[in-house]
Amino acid sequence: MPVPEPQQGAEGAAEASHGAVLTLLVIEDDPAGTFTVPELPAEAGTRVRIRTARNLTEAGRLLTDDVDCVLLDLALPTGSETRASGSGNAGEADGLATLEHVLRIAPRHAVLALTAQDDTELAAAAVRVGAQDYLCRDELDGRLLSRAIRYAVERKRADIAQRRLTESTLRAQENARLERGLLPTPLLEGSDLRFAARYRPGRSRALLGGDFYDTVRTPDGTVHVVIGDVCGHGPDEAALGVELRIAWRALTMAGLCGDELLSTLQQVLEHERESEEIFATLCTVDITPDGRRAGLCLAGHPAPLLARPGRAAHLLPYEDGGPALGLLPRARWPRRQVELGGSWSLMMYTDGLIEGRVGESGTQRLGQDGMVAMINRQLAEGLTGEDLLEAAVAQVRELNGGELTDDVAVLLLDRDEERVRRRIPNGDRGRSIPRPRPGSAPPTAPVSAANPANAQRPPL
DSSP: OOOOOOOOOHHHHHHHTTSEEEEEEEEOOOTTOOOOOOOOOGGGOEEEEEEEESSHHHHHHHOOTTOOEEEEETTSOOOHHHHHHTOOOTTSOHHHHHHHHHHHHOTTSEEEEEEOTTOHHHHHHHHHHTOSEEEEGGGOOHHHHHHHHHHHHHHHHHHHHHHHHHHHHHHHHHHHHHHHHHSOOOBOTTOSOEEEEEEEOSSTTOSOOSEEEEEEEOTTSOEEEEEEEESSOSHHHHHHHHHHHHHHHHHHHTTOOHHHHHHHHHHHHHHHOSSTTOOEEEEEEEEOTTSSEEEEEEEBOOOOEEEOTTSOOEEOOOTTOBOOBTTOTTOOOOOEEEEOOSSEEEEEEOGGGTOSEESSSSOEEOHHHHHHHHHHHHHHTTOOHHHHHHHHHHHHHHHHTSOOSSOEEEEEEEEOHHHHHHOOTTSSTTOBOOOOOTTSOOOOSOOBTTBGGGOOOOOO
8 A cells, every 4th residue: 555645734844844855765565554654753854755666667667866765665575677687696685686676776866774673684784785774664753764864865975975086086096197107208228318307287186288308319329309388288288298299209219300300290280289279389409429419499499408517507599490380381490500518418498487477576477587597596506407407496486486387397418528438338328317206215227118117207
């Protein structure tokens, strides 16, 4: 027989109308009519609408989105629905098979299991299967039912929120692993140069931004370096930056250089970008095997900084630079020859390092002149390598008054002629010197394409 909806007095109904309104779906089949839903007290503060279903088929029709909680009688006979779904096996109780079916058709609803007083083992098993709580038929009253409904609904909401949080965390971890795998590994085996880098994406909780860099040594002994910046800060720009970096490495290993390489990269950009407004700035440097000269190409990018012992650091010539990639269809990028000398440090960077704000008004930018002065002060303090880059990025953030909004990539290549003369066979030639992470031992093995386990990516 149908379960009667509890009657409330006029005073109780008026009070309940100001509280929460919940919908309860009762699934039970009691031909003897011995079970009824008790009347909820007015002071419970919760108005409950009752729907009743005598079997699972009828429950499926009544189970709409406005149902907050399901009260399932575990004594409900197992019907064809549970047998067809294959939910139970020979040793499984009919009540649990019915419960599992309800949980499948109502994954977002709270479920209460109703059992006999002497069947607590079945009740506990129902909670293990997925019910939010259980009630004993003989002890059921209005106050207990009201509490159980509200508790089950809130617990289900908490379970759903926790599951979504877990799924979001797992996705974030997977994305982080993917992004970390796309960060470059310097290929400098056999080179006399030392390498250091810092990379800070402007996007919150990201490992990759639109800035990119890479460095490889080709079989003829030439060291090629690139640093670039795709306009924008989103994941699409980060993906395009990775594509350009990988394309640059492949083209460089294939023997392309200078204008030919940049023209091909522009074709890649034009095919891969989402709109014609997207462009990328780029700076490439190819250093001769003896380490004393380099070829420089600029595509709308800030010029590198060259520091030599006993001299102030200065910007390399940039008057002959070409436009950014993606702006002019038939642009050309002349390659300029630069004398480096015996011992030197070459710093390449993106505009995120020089566009931070300075001054009390916050309207001025650091600019290239301010950056050169800052680096000269830090060189005068004896900073080199990783320490120099760490101090530079930290001071730019401090001058900006907080985190930088743009991506920042900065790398440093240096050559010490005295160290080269003293080197021993198979020494530290071509070693990358990333700062070890907290709790890790300093790296001692050189970066090797044949030994990827020793390859070190720059810390973030």
